[in-house]
Amino acid sequence: MVRWQKPEGRVKRIHSVSVDPEAILEASWDEKTGVAKVPAGDFLLDFNARRLVGILGDFWKVMHREKDYDAIRSAIRKYWAYQGKPVIQAEYLETTADQTVFLRCKVLKTKAEAEKALNLNKVLEDVNDSFGYDRVVVGSDDMHLELQLLVQEHRREVAKGDFLDAGLFMSVDNGVKIAAGVHRLVCTNGLTEPMLLWKGSDYRFDVNGEYLRRATELAGWLVSQHDKVVNNIREISVVLKDYSKPLMNRFWKSWSERIDLGELTWYEVINDMTQSVNSTLSSTRYDVLNVSGKVKRHEEEHKCPVCSAQV
Numbered sequence: 001m002v003r004w005q006k007p008e009g010r011v012k013r014i015h016s017v018s019v020d021p022e023a024i025l026e027a028s029w030d031e032k033t034g035v036a037k038v039p040a041g042d043f044l045l046d047f048n049a050r051r052l053v054g055i056l057g058d059f060w061k062v063m064h065r066e067k068d069y070d071a072i073r074s075a076i077r078k079y080w081a082y083q084g085k086p087v088i089q090a091e092y093l094e095t096t097a098d099q100t101v102f103l104r105c106k107v108l109k110t111k112a113e114a115e116k117a118l119n120l121n122k123v124l125e126d127v128n129d130s131f132g133y134d135r136v137v138v139g140s141d142d143m144h145l146e147l148q149l150l151v152q153e154h155r156r157e158v159a160k161g162d163f164l165d166a167g168l169f170m171s172v173d174n175g176v177k178i179a180a181g182v183h184r185l186v187c188t189n190g191l192t193e194p195m196l197l198w199k200g201s202d203y204r205f206d207v208n209g210e211y212l213r214r215a216t217e218l219a220g221w222l223v224s225q226h227d228k229v230v231n232n233i234r235e236i237s238v239v240l241k242d243y244s245k246p247l248m249n250r251f252w253k254s255w256s257e258r259i260d261l262g263e264l265t266w267y268e269v270i271n272d273m274t275q276s277v278n279s280t281l282s283s284t285r286y287d288v289l290n291v292s293g294k295v296k297r298h299e300e301e302h303k304c305p306v307c308s309a310q311v
Contacts, residue, residue, distance in 0.1 A: 002279055004188045005138045009097030010128065011147065014120045017041035019088040019105065021080070024049055025073045040090040043102070051107055051142075052076060052086070087114040091145075093138060103140040120145075123176060126203035131168055131212070137183055144281035145172040148183050148190060151212060156219045158226050158267070162186055166215035168205060171195055171286065178205055180215035181289070182222055189274045191222060192289040218292065225267040225295070230259055236269065239298045243273075243288070250276060266295055 150167035
């Protein structure tokens with residue numbers, strides 16, 4: 001599950017703290033959740049011990065059912081004796097407003113894997129030098145990180161109390177992907193251009209203001225969709241044909257009902273789509289956050305891309 005946070009200030013640095021696997025094994029685990037509280041530098045970390053014992057498959061589940069925790073610990077230690085202990089790193093983000101928030105806890109197989117990890121503080125140093133953001137939204141899970149670096153000066157109001165901030169979106173795992181993007185304040189919804197993999201070691205993304213300009217234009221375009229009514233269900237099926245059926249099936253009934261009433265707008269369609277992927281930081285999320293490209297293409301052509309019929 002993704003943790004969404006909105007700390008005050010700009011990003012100052014990210015602290016990476018080593019966690020001792022033995023401390024997790026020796027801690028008291030909650031019987032229902034498997035969560036144990038373990039020290040991580042100056043912090044106390046909630047770590048789900050199942051992330052360590054899951055390698056034992058159904059065997060650990062049987063031992064857990066019988067509450068034979070000593071046997072679980074013994075089996076894990078035996079496994080480590082053959083395969084080596086994992087490297088566990090907890091990451092915390094510190095802001096210029098003296099806030100510290102937990103980001104993620106990574107379980108890496110080897111020390112070499114940890115040493116090859118991206119230097120996030122180098123990325124942040126370059127970004128802070130080149131992009132004048134003043135608001136941060138952070139999304140994280142156990143392996144991925146998303147930073148939305150937003151500029152309040154370019155805030156747009158869609159409707160009373162419904163605001164959009166433009167900025168730069170960063171997706172971080174083994175590399176860095178970036179896109180111009182928009183964040184909706186009343187929820188955690190975003191909208192982006194296509195994510196681009198950044199190559200090289202210079203992360204000064206927006207020295208000339210290009211990304212901010214495109215993000216501001218994207219915000220203006222999204223505002224323009226607030227009153228644009230969807231004409232029929234076929235129009236949606238054409239525009240969104242590339243998305244999976246399970247995703248689209250969530251909305252067909254409600255969209256059809258609102259189309260019959262003449263009430264469904266493209267802004268609401270985009271909002272439904274982007275809201276549906278707030279629980280993941282996978283590539284699926286960024287494909288959906290780029291839904292604006294498909295709607296814009298339809299605005300320009302008003303044709304089915306398969307048969308060229310007007311829609």
